[in-house]
Amino acid sequence: MNIFDFQRKKQSNEKISMLTCYDYTSARIVANTSIDCLLVGDSVAMTMHGFKDTLAATLDMMCMHTEAVNRGAPNKFIVGDLPFLSYRKSITKSVEAAERLMKSGANAIKLEGAIGNEKFIRHMTDSGVPVMGHLGLTPQLIHTLGGHKIQAKTEEAQEKLKNDAFALQAAGCFAIVLECVPRKIAKEITELLSIPTIGIGAGPDTNGQVLVFQDLLGLNIDFKPKFVKNFMKGFSHVSESIENYVKDLQSGDFPQNEHCYES
Ligand code: KIV
Secondary structure, eight states, rough: HHHHHHHHHTTOOOOEEEOOOHHHHHHHHHSOOOOHHHHHHHHHHHHOOOSGGGGGHHHHHHHHHHHHHHHHHHEEEEEEEEOOOSSSSSHHHHHHHHHHHHHTTEEEEEEOOSSSHHHHHHHHHTTTTOEEEESSGGGGHHHTTTTTOOOOSSSSHHHHHHHHHHHHHHHOOOOEEEEOOOOHHHHHHHHHHHEEEEEESSOOTSSEEEOOOHHHTTOOOOOOOOOOOOOOHHHHHHHHHHHHHHHHHTOOSSSSSSGGOOO
16 A cells, blocks of 8 residues: 555545554554554554543654554554644654654654644655645644534534645645544545545545544443444453453463473
8 A cells, every 4th residue: 555545545436444553463463454554543642551632642652653563564554643742843843753753664644733734744745755634623632622522513614624624635645534523524525635535433425434443343441432333342352361361270271281391
C-alpha cells in the first residue's frame, strides 16, 4: 500500500481498511492480515498507558510505539500520529517532530484540524512526507470541544467541516479521517473530495474505516461507543485463559512432562 493505492481504492470503490496498532506482538498478527494501513494513533496514551485522554501522548511515546509496530509489520503502510501541540509551535519544531516519526518507521504522519496547519502540511508534502488529515471529533481539542462528543450537528458546523476538508485537500493531504460526525455530512464530503475519507463514527459512506485495535477485539470493556463493533469478546477470552492457567497450576495439570526439560 502507498498513497496512490489510497487514491486508486477511492476511484474503484474499494473500502480502505485501517486499524490502530501500538506494539510489536499485535503488529506481527496484523502483518499477516489483509488490513491496508496501520495507525499508531495518539490513542496509545489511553489504550496502552491508561491516561484519560490523548493529550498525554508525547513524541517519545509515539516514536517508541511506531518503531515497535514497524518491527512487527515492516510491510504495512504505517501512519504515525503527531501528538498534541507538537506541530503547533514553529515550522522548524513541527518538521523536527515529523522527521522523528518518519525515522521511527512511519510512512506518513497524521495531524488534527485544518486551521493553522495548511502551511506545515504543504511544507511536509513538498518535502516527501505524506500527511493524513483528521477532522470532526479531534480528540486533541477536547478542552475546546467540551469533551468527546459528536461534531458537526448544525448547518454552520457542517459548512465549516466541509471548508476544512477542502483546505486539507488543497494543502496536500492524501486522505482525511472523519471522526464522529453525522453520516449525511460524511457522505457529502466523501463525494465532494477527490482524496479518500476514512471514517470512525461517520457512517458507512466514507471511503474507508478505522477502528481501535482494542475496540475491534473487545478488549476494552469500559468503553463501548455506538460506532464500535466488537469482532471478538477479547476481554472474557483472555481472562478465562488466565483463570484456566491458575486452575491447572493448582490442580497439577500444568506443567506436564511435555513442558519439562530432562537432564
Ligand atoms: O489516535 C487514534 O486512534 C485516532 C483514530 C481514532 C482515528 O486518531
